[in-house]
Amino acid sequence: MKRIGSLIIAFAASLLLPLNAAAQGLRVEAPTVVSLDEAFNVQYIASGKVKEFFKPEFEDFHVLAGPTSSTMNSIQFVNGKRSQTYEVTYTYVLQAKSTGKFTIPSASADVAGKVQSSGTRSIEVVASGQQPQSSPSQESSSGGSSYASAGELMLKLQLSKTSVVKGEPIIATLKLYARNAAISGFEDVTFPTFEGFWSQEIEAPQNINFERENVGGQIYDAALLRRYMLLPQQSGQISIDPAEIICLLQVRAQNSQRGRSIFDDFFDSGYQTVRRRVATDKINVNVRALPDGAPADFTGGVGDLNMTVRLSKDSLKAHEAGSLIVTISGTGNLSMVDAPKINFPPDFEVYDIKKTDNVKAGRSGLSGTRTFEYPFIPRSAGDFTMEPVTLSYYNIKGGRYLKLSSDPIPVKVARSEGTDASVFKEGGINKQSVRSLGEDIRYISTSAGRLRRSGDSFVSSPWMWITAMLIVAAYVAVRLIVGKVETRRADVAGGRRRKALKVAKARLKKANSYLAQGLGTAFIEELHKALIGYVADKLTIAPADLDRDTIREKLLERGSSQEAIEGLFALLDECEYARYAPPGTHEALDSKYQTALKVIADLED
Amino acid sequence: MKKYIAIIVLVFTAFALRAQDADSLWNGAVQKYSEGDIQGAMEDFLAIEGQDLRSAELFYNIGNCYYRSGGYLGKAVLYYERALREDPSFKDAAANLSIARQYTLDKIETVPEFVLVTWARELRHSFSSDTWAWFALAFFALVAVSLLWFRYGRRMWLRKFAFSMAIVFGLCCFSSLGMSLAARAEAVAEDGAVVISPVTSVVSSPGTGAQALFVLHEGTVLEVIDSLGQWYRVQLSDGRQGWLLAKDIEII
Numbered sequence: 021m022k023r024i025g026s027l028i029i030a031f032a033a034s035l036l037l038p039l040n041a042a043a044q045g046l047r048v049e050a051p052t053v054v055s056l057d058e059a060f061n062v063q064y065i066a067s068g069k070v071k072e073f074f075k076p077e078f079e080d081f082h083v084l085a086g087p088t089s090s091t092m093n094s095i096q097f098v099n100g101k102r103s104q105t106y107e108v109t110y111t112y113v114l115q116a117k118s119t120g121k122f123t124i125p126s127a128s129a130d131v132a133g134k135v136q137s138s139g140t141r142s143i144e145v146v147a148s149g150q151q152p153q154s155s156p157s158q159e160s161s162s163g164g165s166s167y168a169s170a171g172e173l174m175l176k177l178q179l180s181k182t183s184v185v186k187g188e189p190i191i192a193t194l195k196l197y198a199r200n201a202a203i204s205g206f207e208d209v210t211f212p213t214f215e216g217f218w219s220q221e222i223e224a225p226q227n228i229n230f231e232r233e234n235v236g237g238q239i240y241d242a243a244l245l246r247r248y249m250l251l252p253q254q255s256g257q258i259s260i261d262p263a264e265i266i267c268l269l270q271v272r273a274q275n276s277q278r279g280r281s282i283f284d285d286f287f288d289s290g291y292q293t294v295r296r297r298v299a300t301d302k303i304n305v306n307v308r309a310l311p312d313g314a315p316a317d318f319t320g321g322v323g324d325l326n327m328t329v330r331l332s333k334d335s336l337k338a339h340e341a342g343s344l345i346v347t348i349s350g351t352g353n354l355s356m357v358d359a360p361k362i363n364f365p366p367d368f369e370v371y372d373i374k375k376t377d378n379v380k381a382g383r384s385g386l387s388g389t390r391t392f393e394y395p396f397i398p399r400s401a402g403d404f405t406m407e408p409v410t411l412s413y414y415n416i417k418g419g420r421y422l423k424l425s426s427d428p429i430p431v432k433v434a435r436s437e438g439t440d441a442s443v444f445k446e447g448g449i450n451k452q453s454v455r456s457l458g459e460d461i462r463y464i465s466t467s468a469g470r471l472r473r474s475g476d477s478f479v480s481s482p483w484m485w486i487t488a489m490l491i492v493a494a495y496v497a498v499r500l501i502v503g504k505v506e507t508r509r510a511d512v513a514g515g516r517r518r519k520a521l522k523v524a525k526a527r528l529k530k531a532n533s534y535l536a537q538g539l540g541t542a543f544i545e546e547l548h549k550a551l552i553g554y555v556a557d558k559l560t561i562a563p564a565d566l567d568r569d570t571i572r573e574k575l576l577e578r579g580s581s582q583e584a585i586e587g588l589f590a591l592l593d594e595c596e597y598a599r600y601a602p603p604g605t606h607e608a609l610d611s612k613y614q615t616a617l618k619v620i621a622d623l624e625d
Numbered sequence: 626m627k628k629y630i631a632i633i634v635l636v637f638t639a640f641a642l643r644a645q646d647a648d649s650l651w652n653g654a655v656q657k658y659s660e661g662d663i664q665g666a667m668e669d670f671l672a673i674e675g676q677d678l679r680s681a682e683l684f685y686n687i688g689n690c691y692y693r694s695g696g697y698l699g700k701a702v703l704y705y706e707r708a709l710r711e712d713p714s715f716k717d718a719a720a721n722l723s724i725a726r727q728y729t730l731d732k733i734e735t736v737p738e739f740v741l742v743t744w745a746r747e748l749r750h751s752f753s754s755d756t757w758a759w760f761a762l763a764f765f766a767l768v769a770v771s772l773l774w775f776r777y778g779r780r781m782w783l784r785k786f787a788f789s790m791a792i793v794f795g796l797c798c799f800s801s802l803g804m805s806l807a808a809r810a811e812a813v814a815e816d817g818a819v820v821i822s823p824v825t826s827v828v829s830s831p832g833t834g835a836q837a838l839f840v841l842h843e844g845t846v847l848e849v850i851d852s853l854g855q856w857y858r859v860q861l862s863d864g865r866q867g868w869l870l871a872k873d874i875e876i877i
Contacts, residue, residue: 461721464658464666464689468651469682471673477812479758479805487762495769502777 046136050124053144053234056116059084062124064110064138068131073110076127076138086112116145144234171201174240175265175298177212179250183306186255187322187353188416189385190305191222192248194263196298197240198230202270204293209265212300214250216258216307218356220381223247249381251353255309264299310414315421319360321413323352323385327360329409329426332393337436338401344394344429346409351387352416354379359392360411365404365431366457371395401435513560520557524550524620528613535609541599543609547616548595551588554620575623584622591615647673654686663693681712681753688718692725699843699875701725703819706846706877710812713750729844735862749804754812757805764798817877818859820845825874827867831856838867847874 050062064073064087075087087110094105116122124141174197179190194211223244230241245265252258271294310322325348332343348357359373374395379388398404406429415422478484527550534543556566559574568589575585594612598604654669667690673683688704691697705722708715752760771791778784823843828835831853841847850866851858857874860866 459724461689461692461724462717464655464686465682465717466655467682468648469680471647471678471680471683473677473679477758477809478755479761479802479809484758484762488765491762491766491769494766495773498773499776502773 046127046129046131046138048124048127048138048141050141050143051232052142053146053232053239054116055239056119056145056147059113059115062112062114062141064127064129066108066110066129066131066136068106068108070108071130071133073129074127076125078112078114078125080117080122081114082117084113084115086110116143119145119147121145146234146237146239171269172199172240173197173201173203173267173269173296173298174235175263175300177260177263177300177303179303179305182303183308184252185308185322185414185416186252186310187320187356187414188252189323189353190217190250190252191383192219192250192260193244194246194248194300196228196243196245196265196267197233197235198243198267199238199240201267203267204270205268207266207268207295210263211246212261212263214248214260216252216254217250217260218253218353219251220249220386221246222249222381222383249385251356251385252305252307253356255307258305258307260303260305262299262302264297267296267298269294269296311420313421314414315412315423317360317410317423318412318414318421319358321348321352321354321357321411322416323350323354323413324415324417325350325352325354325357325411325413325424327409327411327424327426329429331429331431335432335434336398337434338398339436341395341397342431343396344406344409346392346394346411347389348392348411349389351382351385352413354386354388354390357390357411357413359394360409362394362409363407364394364396365398365406366455367398367400368404369397369399371397398431398433401433404431404433405429406431516557516560520554521620521624523557524554527553528616528620532613535606535613538606540602540604540609544595544598544612547612548592548599551592551595551616551619554623555588558623580623584619587615587619587622591619647676647678651683658686658690663690666690667694679711681708681715681718684708684711685715685718685721688721688725692721698725698728699819699821699823702729702844702846703821703875703877706817706819710817710877712753713808713811714752714756725844730842731845733845733861733863736864749808749811752804752808754805754808757801757808761798761801761805764794764801767794768798815876816849818847818849818857818874819877820847820873821875822873825869827859827869829867831858831868835868839865841869846877849874849876 045068046064046066048062048064051060054060064076066073073087073089090109090111092105092107092109096103096105110127121142121144124143126138126140128135128137130136176195176197178193178195180192181188181190184190192212192214224246225244228243228245230243233240233242235242270291272291328347328349330345330347332345336342344362346360346362348354355377359375364370372395374393376391376393377388379386379390408428409426411424412421413424414420527546531543531546531550534546552566555571555575556562559571559578561570561574571588572585576582591612598612650669650673654666654673657663657669658666667687670683670687670690674687684704685708688701688708691704692701702722702725705718705725708718709722712718749757768791771787771794774787775784775791778787820841820843824840826837826840828837830836845861847859847861849857850860852871853868855871856868857871858866858868859874
C-alpha cells in the first residue's frame with residue numbers, strides 16, 4: 021500500500037517538474053568576431069531553475085552593463101505531448117579593450133541542485149572603425165543609417181584542399197558574405213556543377229543564418245549556403261565553374277529630393293529593391309594521378325579502409341545457393357570502390373555481384389560500409405578452400421598502397437540429398453568438357469639435360485666416326501670369323517676322308533681279334549661296320565644315306581675300278597648273308613678277312 | 626712422365642669441378658625457382674650459360690625465368706627460340722613460346738610455304754641433331770647386318786630380300802645423316818634474331834637520316850640477312866626488309 025502511494029506521488033511530481041530536466045545545463049553565446057569599439061552581448065543561458073549564478077571575471081573586456089537576467093518559460097503541446105522549456109538568461113554588454121583573440125570566460129551556476137559550468141568561447145577582436153550591424157534584419161528595421169549604398173557582397177567557394185590525389189575527398193563550402201547590406205531575398209541561384217568530381221551535398225540549410233566572420237580584418241556576416249563533399253574522378257587540372265546568385269538588397273531611395281506628398285511618404289517606405297549578381301571566382305583544383313605501381317588487386321579505393329569477409333552460411337549443400345559477403349568499411353571514397361576479384365573454386369557457379377551501400381558523407385569524406393555480395397551455387401560436393409580475398413587501396417596519409425587480405429576461406433559443401441534426382445536424371449548426366457581456367461607457361465625443366473660446350477655436337481664428331489668405324493670393324497670381324505668356321509667345316513670332311521683307312525684298319529684289327537677268340541658273329545659284325553664306315557668316311561656321306569647306287573656313282577666319280585666296286589659289293593653281300601646264317605669255319609672267316617683287306621686296298625688306289 | 630700424369634690429372638679434376646659446379650648451380654636454381662625467387666634462379670642459370678655450357682633445358686629454364694620476371698618478353702622469346710634451336714623436338718619450349726608469342730605486339734603475316742617444304746622441316750624438327758646422328762649410325766649397322774645376311778643367307782629369296790633391305794637401310798642412313806647435318810647447320814646458323822628493346826624502328830639504309838620503314842616491338846622474330854658495322858639487315862616473315870641497330874635485337 022505504501023508502495024502504491026509513493027508511485028502516485030512520483031507520478032504527480034513528474035507532471036509538475038519540467039520535462040526537459042535531462043537537458044539541464046549552462047551555455048554561453050557570443051559573437052565570434054567583434055570590432056574594438058563595438059558593444060556586444062554575451063549571454064549565459066541556463067536551462068532549468070537557477071538557484072545561484074556565479075559571475076565570470078572579464079579581464080580583457082569592459083563590462084558596460086550586466087548581468088541582467090531574464091527568464092523564459094514555454095510550454096508546447098505537440099500531438100498531445102507536453103514539453104516545457106524553462107530558460108534563464110544572464111546578459112552582459114561588453115566592449116573589448118584591445119584587438120586580438122580572446123576567451124570569454126566560463127561562468128557557473130547551480131541549476132536544479134547541480135553546479136554546471138558554461139565552458140568558454142573564443143572571440144576575435146578586430147580594429148574596425150565602422151560599426152557593423154549585428155544582423156541585416158536589424159539593419160533593415162532600424163533603417164536610420166546614413167549610407168545609401170547597397171553594401172558589400174561576396175560569394176566564396178572555399179575548398180579544404182586544392183591539391184589532392186585522385187579519389188581524395190575535398191570539402192567545398194559555399195558561403196555568402198555580406199557587409200552593410202540588407203538582403204531581402206535571392207533569385208536565380210546557380211550552384212556549381214562540379215564536373216570531373218563525384219559530389220554530394222553534406223549540408224544544405226533551409227534557413228540561411230548569418231554569422232559574423234573576420235575576412236581580412238573586416239567583419240562580415242557570413243551565411244553558409246551549401247557544403248559539398250567532392251571526390252575527384254579524373255587527374256589533371258580540374259576547374260570548378262563559378263556559382264552565381266542574385267541577391268535582392270534593400271536600398272534607401274535616393275529620390276527623396278523630389279516633391280513628396282504625404283501619400284508618398286505613407287505608401288513609399290523610402291527603400292527600393294536592388295538586384296545584385298555575385299559570383300565566385302573560378303577555382304582550379306590540381307588532381308594528381310595515383311602513383312604508378314598499383315597492385316593488381318587495386319580497385320580504386322582511396323582513404324582508410326578495412327575489409328571483412330564471411331560466408332552467408334557455414335555449411336552448404338551441393339546445388340544450394342550461398343553467398344560470400346565482403347564488407348569494406350572505413351573512410352574514403354567508399355562509393356568508388358569496385359568489387360574485389362574473387363577466385364571461386366572450379367565448379368562454383370557465380371552470379372552477378374550485389375552492392376549495398378551504407379555510406380554517410382561527412383567532413384572527412386565518405387564513411388560507413390560498402391557491402392559486396394557474391395552469390396554462388398556449388399555444383400559438386402567437397403571441401404574447398406578459397407584463396408584469400410585481397411584488396412589494395414591507396415592510403416593518403418601514408419602516401420602508398422596498402423593491401424588488405426582475408427584468411428583463406430574454407431567452404432564445406434555436403435552432398436545434397438537430391439543428388440540422385442538431380443544428377444542421375446533421365447537421359448544421363450550432362451557431360452561437361454574440361455574447362456581451361458587460365459593459361460600459363462609450363463614449369464621449368466628440373467633435369468639439366470646434357471650440358472655441353474657450344475658448337476659441340478655429335479654429328480661428324482670423332483665419336484660418331486669412331487662408332488661408325490666400330491660397326492665396320494664388327495662387320496669385318498663377323499666376316500672373318502664366319503669364313504674361318506666355313507674352312508674348318510671343310511677340313512672336317514677332308515680329315516674324315518684322310519682318317520678313313522686308319523679307322524677301317526683299326527676295326528679290321530678288332531675283327532681279327534674276335535676271330536682269334538672264335539667269336540664268329542661279332543667278327544662278321546665288325547667286318548661289316550669297317551667296310552660301311554670306310555666307304556661313308558671316304559665319300560663323306562652319312563651312313564644312313566648309303567645305298568648301293570650312291571656308293572657306286574660316288575666311287576666311280578673318285579676313279580675307283582669296276583672290279584674293286586664289285587668286290588666290295590660281293591663282300592658286303594657275304595657279310596649280310598653270314599649275319600643271319602651260322603658263321604662257318606675259321607678258314608672261311610679268315611678268307612673273308614683277307615678279301616676285306618684286298619677290297620680296301622683296291623679302293624684306296 | 627710423372628709431369629704428364631700430373632697435368633692430365635689436373636685437367637680432369639678441373640673438368641670434374643666445373644661439371645660439379647654447374648650441377649650444384651642447377652640444383653640451387655631449380656630450388657630457388659620453386660620457392661618463387663625467380664631473380665636468384667635466373668642469375669644461377671645465366672651463370673651456367675656463362676660457363677659456355679648449353680642445353681635445350683637450360684635455355685628453356687632461362688626463358689621461363691625471363692617470362693616470370695615480367696617485362697622481358699623479348700628475352701623470353703629469345704631463349705625459347707634458342708632452346709628450340711638446340712632441340713627442335715622440345716615440346717615444352719614450343720608450348721611456352723606460343724604463350725609468350727601471344728603477348729607480343731606485332732602481328733606479321735607469314736608468306737605461305739610449299740607444303741612439302743613444311744613437311745620436310747617438321748620431319749627434321751621431330752628429332753634433335755644428335756638423335757638423327759644416332760639414327761644414321763643405327764641404319765649403318767643395319768646395312769652391315771643386311772650385307773652379312775646377304776653373304777651367308779641359305780635361301781636365294783632371303784638373300785635377295787636382304788640385299789634390297791641393305792639398299793633401303795643405306796638410303797635411310799644417308800638421309801638421317803643429312804637431317805642431322807642440316808639440323809646442326811640450322812642450330813649453328815646465326816640467321817635468326819629477336820627484338821629485345823621495347824620498340825625499334827626499321828630504316829631503309831644503315832646510318833642516320835634514313836627513311837623509317839616500319840616499327841617493331843619486343844619479342845618479334847626476324848631473319849638476319851646481312852650485317853654492316855652496328856647495323857643488321859633483317860627480313861620479316863612477310864618478306865619486308867630493312868636495317869636496324871644491333872643493340873635492339875639479339876641473335877638467337
